[in-house]
Amino acid sequence: MANKIISPVKGTRDFYPENMAVRTWLYGHMRAASETFGYQEYDGPFLEPIALYAAKSGEELVKEQAFVFPDRGGDLITLRPELTPTLARMVAQRQGQLYFPLRWWSFGPFWRYERPQKGRAREFFQWNIDMIGVNSPEADAELAAVGAEFFRRVGLSPDEVQILVNNRRLMDAQLDALEIPAAQRKAVFRLIDRREKMSPSAWEAYAEEIGLSSAQLQGLKDLLGNANLWEQSEELVRFFEAAEALGAREYLRYAPEIIRGLDYYTGTVFEARDRGGEFRAILGGGRYDNLVADVGGKPLPGVGFAMGDMVITLVLQKYGRLPELNTQPAGILVTVFDADHLLEAYRLAAEVRRLGYPTAVYPEPAKLGKQFKYADRIGARIALIVGPDELAQNAVAIKDLRTREQTTVAREQLGEILRMRLESS
RNA sequence: GUGGCUGUAGCUCAAUGGCAGAGCACCUGACUGUGGAUCAGGAUGUUGUGGGUUCAAGUCCCAUCAGCCACCCCA
Structure with a gap:
């Protein structure tokens, strides 16, 4: 090799x-x-x-x-x-x-x-x-x-x-x-x-x-x-x-x-x-x-x-003057719940991008744990989940990868919640 | 162009000439809707490359390539 x-x-x-x-x-x-x-x-x-x-x-x-x-x-x-x-x-x-x-x-x-x-x-x-x-x-x-x-x-x-x-x-x-x-x-x-x-x-x-x-x-x-x-x-x-x-x-x-x-x-x-x-x-x-x-x-x-x-x-x-530079443009990772929800994840990612946030989407179905780990490693701050439960309520689960707290919000509130989370610090 | 030092797993490094290893990282599972901790297990190498010496070479010798450092020179 x-x-x-x-x-x-x-x-x-x-x-x-x-x-x-x-x-x-x-x-x-x-x-x-x-x-x-x-x-x-x-x-x-x-x-x-x-x-x-x-x-x-x-x-x-x-x-x-x-x-x-x-x-x-x-x-x-x-x-x-x-x-x-x-x-x-x-x-x-x-x-x-x-x-x-x-x-x-x-x-x-x-x-x-x-x-x-x-x-x-x-x-x-x-x-x-x-x-x-x-x-x-x-x-x-x-x-x-x-x-x-x-x-x-x-x-x-x-x-x-x-x-x-x-x-x-x-x-x-x-x-x-x-x-x-x-x-x-x-x-x-x-x-x-x-x-x-x-x-x-x-x-x-x-x-x-x-x-x-x-x-x-x-x-x-x-x-x-x-x-x-x-x-x-x-x-x-x-x-x-x-x-x-x-x-x-x-x-x-x-x-x-x-x-x-x-x-x-x-x-x-x-x-x-x-x-x-x-x-x-x-x-x-x-x-x-x-x-x-x-x-x-x-x-x-x-x-x-x-x-x-x-x-x-x-x-x-x-002299220690090189700053810590962020190399990850996407603050948000959209997870893929399973194969049946892959396109749902892609639709969500497109929606979030239209709201103005650079967003990466996990490109294939995988265990959620693996996807969260990936999100953390690439430096994303927020992970989004659309599974059957969220879909049924027309909602999205938002997980803050730093505080580990997760909330479910209505789809139409997504932009507002993301703005609060991403612009707060 | 000249000289010195160094090349071993993805990374950092071990291995009196005698079975190539550790830590970290990675993968799988414990945990079928959730990452950093813990535990259990797993994978990983033509030892930079090519020759030579030797019963035997990561180890010794020669060459070569690469990296680093100094000389030279400097935009």
């Missing part, structure tokens, strides 16, 4: 009803946070040509981490590893008819060919939210505020999660001052990104390896130790002022070590972490001012972030 079950594809997840309930719950809060700020829902194709990503997403992403396969005509197709390039294309295609600034959000599946581990699968769901057409620190702050709004809604406090913020232009200027040449910039960004993941000695050895002088290394260490560095960036000063006005300041903190991996970020970048530092980034995003032009449109600035479903779920679990 067991050996005949075909394994699911590595790194995919089956969403049983209890898992699906969590996904739907997350989706609801993402929608609420997005719509509170006036963002519109959209989506793109799950399949894209590989060329869309080749331009700007970063080589690692396309070469090593995307699912790529030839279609029957021989063209290379990619299962989308991220949404931003699709968004850039969609905007570029209708650049003339869209009205800016554009505020769009989306939630859907993405694929990434990687070794699965904690907080990461090959198929995952991701919330994307972006504002296109404005280049201002205040727009950046609004996106961060949407992230903060989401955390607030799911019950995560600023003591538990924080959005760490930096700015690439600021870091570029600082690296200029240290006379670190442009050719070395990418390697140094990577070095910064790895600061907290390596031991201090290994980190310094790595710095030396990429060609930093000891003076440059000391300068870099000073930068990364300077929690007030943001005051030297007019963009970040305005960013934090706007975040304050938006009521999101308490979730934000300046962090000079935040760089982000994607090549297309040009200004402010941010990512959310749990304060224990236990998990990888909960969300990540920033400003990208060249992306629409890179896919063939006229230049348009943008800012946005993405949040995967897995890390946020781990964080919510850690």
Whole structure:
């Protein structure tokens, strides 16, 4: 038996009803946070040509981490590893008819060919939210505020999660001052990104390896130790002022070590972490001012972030913020007294549904005890019985599965009684 | 792509190289119009898969697959 079950594809997840309930719950809060700020829902194709990503997403992403396969005509197709390039294309295609600034959000599946581990699968769901057409620190702050709004809604406090913020232009200027040449910039960004993941000695050895002088290394260490560095960036000063006005300041903190991996970020970048530092980034995003032009449109600035479903779920679990979710839509189960009363049960179920209550009916005759047990196990609150006695009186027996009390009511009173029972608690 | 740990009943896990087991869950009955308790009984496995060593393998060896974890990388 067991050996005949075909394994699911590595790194995919089956969403049983209890898992699906969590996904739907997350989706609801993402929608609420997005719509509170006036963002519109959209989506793109799950399949894209590989060329869309080749331009700007970063080589690692396309070469090593995307699912790529030839279609029957021989063209290379990619299962989308991220949404931003699709968004850039969609905007570029209708650049003339869209009205800016554009505020769009989306939630859907993405694929990434990687070794699965904690907080990461090959198929995952991701919330994307972006504002296109404005280049201002205040727009950046609004996106961060949407992230903060989401955390607030799911019950995560600023003591538990924080959005760490930096700015690439600021870091570029600082690296200029240290006379670190442009050719070395990418390697140094990577070095910064790895600061907290390596031991201090290994980190310094790595710095030396990429060609930093000891003076440059000391300068870099000073930068990364300077929690007030943001005051030297007019963009970040305005960013934090706007975040304050938006009521999101308490979730934000300046962090000079935040760089982000994607090549297309040009200004402010941010990512959310749990304060224990236990998990990888909960969300990540920033400003990208060249992306629409890179896919063939006229230049348009943008800012946005993405949040995967897995890390946020781990964080919510850690802090006990995942609610008990009801996976049973039907509060009522109609029992089947015996084979002669099967259709009577079906008629009763139809009647109760017309009254507006989701109702399941036991699909075949069985011992009543078994049916009550089933009703209890699927999470129904009320069981209804129509046997010969009830039928003779044009009545229905109502059993409350929690209190175990049972009453018989006239058929025409059924709606009223059900309303009292189901809406009382 | 590299490394570590783990695969035994639906679930959680036992079994000094010597007859594959327990608890929970499940099914039946005690209870022919009533679920969670109790009691009695019952079913359940090619021990992930394929090889090898051995008189004998769940146990040792090799390979492979899967899950988890770390590295890599991160949307």
